[in-house]
Amino acid sequence: MALHPDDLSAARTAIQQAERILIMPHANVDPDGISSALSCYSIFKALGKDCTVICPDSPPESLKFMPNYGELTQTISESQNFIITLDCSSGVEVDKLRYDIEDQKVNIIVIPKKGKLKKSDVQILEGMPSYDLIVIVDTAELPLLGSLYKDHIDLFSDVPILNIDHHISNTQFGQLKLIDPTAASATQVLYQLFLSDETWKRLLTPDIATLLLTGLITDTRSFQNPNTTPRSLEIAAELLDLGARQQEIIQHVYKTKPLSTLKIWGRALNRIQIDPDSRIVWSAISTEDMREMGAVSKETTGILDELISTIPNADVYILFTELEDGGLKASLRSSPAIDVSRLAAKTFSGGGHARAAGFSVKKFSNFSLAVVECIQKLKETIVQDRKEDEGGMRGQMSAVSGGQKTEGRNQKAEEKKESPPVVLSKEGSIDIVDALRKPSEEKKKKNGNGK
Numbered sequence: 001m002a003l004h005p006d007d008l009s010a011a012r013t014a015i016q017q018a019e020r021i022l023i024m025p026h027a028n029v030d031p032d033g034i035s036s037a038l039s040c041y042s043i044f045k046a047l048g049k050d051c052t053v054i055c056p057d058s059p060p061e062s063l064k065f066m067p068n069y070g071e072l073t074q075t076i077s078e079s080q081n082f083i084i085t086l087d088c089s090s091g092v093e094v095d096k097l098r099y100d101i102e103d104q105k106v107n108i109i110v111i112p113k114k115g116k117l118k119k120s121d122v123q124i125l126e127g128m129p130s131y132d133l134i135v136i137v138d139t140a141e142l143p144l145l146g147s148l149y150k151d152h153i154d155l156f157s158d159v160p161i162l163n164i165d166h167h168i169s170n171t172q173f174g175q176l177k178l179i180d181p182t183a184a185s186a187t188q189v190l191y192q193l194f195l196s197d198e199t200w201k202r203l204l205t206p207d208i209a210t211l212l213l214t215g216l217i218t219d220t221r222s223f224q225n226p227n228t229t230p231r232s233l234e235i236a237a238e239l240l241d242l243g244a245r246q247q248e249i250i251q252h253v254y255k256t257k258p259l260s261t262l263k264i265w266g267r268a269l270n271r272i273q274i275d276p277d278s279r280i281v282w283s284a285i286s287t288e289d290m291r292e293m294g295a296v297s298k299e300t301t302g303i304l305d306e307l308i309s310t311i312p313n314a315d316v317y318i319l320f321t322e323l324e325d326g327g328l329k330a331s332l333r334s335s336p337a338i339d340v341s342r343l344a345a346k347t348f349s350g351g352g353h354a355r356a357a358g359f360s361v362k363k364f365s366n367f368s369l370a371v372v373e374c375i376q377k378l379k380e381t382i383v384q385d386r387k388e389d390e391g392g393m394r395g396q397m398s399a400v401s402g403g404q405k406t407e408g409r410n411q412k413a414e415e416k417k418e419s420p421p422v423v424l425s426k427e428g429s430i431d432i433v434d435a436l437r438k439p440s441e442e443k444k445k446k447n448g449n450g451k
């Protein structure tokens with residue numbers, strides 16, 4: 001599904017007419033979000049726009065190689081100048097100007113050298129708003145922008161928004177939208193936008209091509225995920241032709257990891273546990289582990305993908321991380337056999353998507369015990385669900401989740417495929433292990449975790 005030419009031209013017009021553009025990706029930012037934001041910054045800047053590019057979190061050191069990385073800022077300046085004008089045309093000459101602040105009131109004191117000021121000489125003017133267009137990239141819904149959104153709600157309702165994304169779950173926010181769920185990355189959507197105008201096309205420098213390719217490589221995990229399409233491969237080739245520095249991307253994104261990250265990954269992989277009955281694979285990282293390794297909970301991102309590629313024959317993959325400020329978070333991925341969003345919603349009021357979800361547990365006295373209890377509850381629910389499915393809809397294993405979106409917003413359309421029905425044995429009973437195994441055979445071909 002390509003973008004509609006009318007939507008492309010509306011987006012171009014909005015950008016061309018804007019003077020001060022705010023660009024931002026989602027919080028818990030990933031390389032696609034940052035590279036999308038920075039490629040917008042680079043093009044809009046070249047078009048002569050005044051741009052602010054936000055990174056809602058401290059930008060990862062590993063992405064420092066990205067062109068214009070230094071332009072990323074973490075705050076939105078919403079200062080709208082308030083101007084008080086004194087008309088001195090009646091012959092008043094100002095000698096001194098001072099102010100004091102008293103009881104939360106600002107007194108501006110004007111001392112004339114000559115003449116006298118009257119009330120009617122005062123004029124009040126509100127200055128220009130800071131931005132006249134907000135471009136939001138790689139973000140399925142506004143709350144995913146995090147605290148910056150919550151702290152500036154008025155700004156997001158006053159200023160027109162251009163929503164550029166590739167998530168199927170996009171809530172269609174904003175006055176202008178460029179949403180292509182068949183695109184493998186947000187940068188792939190942007191590439192279509194940049195190509196749609198001859199002038200913009202000429203602005204595609206090797207730096208911008210590198211940014212666009214970074215999003216494409218990282219969101220497809222180097223073209224391993226099922227969201228990789230012939231078009232994404234074609235675009236990758238075109239970007240290389242434009243001078244994208246693929247080796248530089250690979251070197252920084254995949255081959256450079258701090259020692260603390262490698263150590264914490266090592267510990268997580270060392271602790272893998274498998275429950276053959278429920279086909280759950282899990283690992284857990286405590287705050288104690290992180291202290292020992294000199295790591296922080298953020299560095300556990302990516303371990304889950306590693307679990308999936310290391311042990312491909314399970315149905316549910318879980319990483320439990322004890323959080324620095326209390327509680328634990330569980331990130332879940334699954335094969336098409338299990339809807340983890342439903343599982344997370346049912347067991348711990350979590351949510352997400354059918355194949356990527358999450359939940360959290362706020363209070364417990366012992367992390368390891370809490371993990372064991374979580375696994376027990378998840379196992380019971382999986383077995384229970386099998387029985388219900390068998391008795392009820394007979395094998396409709398996928399279900400639409402009503403859970404809140406806590407994770408996995410990167411789910412792609414092609415992953416929504418339903419699993420094959422469970423076949424009852426002759427005796428009318430069901431072998432859980434066998435039933436679980438069948439759908440996962442199917443999965444081998446499509447295994448992956450699209451972003």
Ligand SMILES: [Mn+2]
Binds near residue numbers: 033166185
């Ligand atoms: Mn993305």
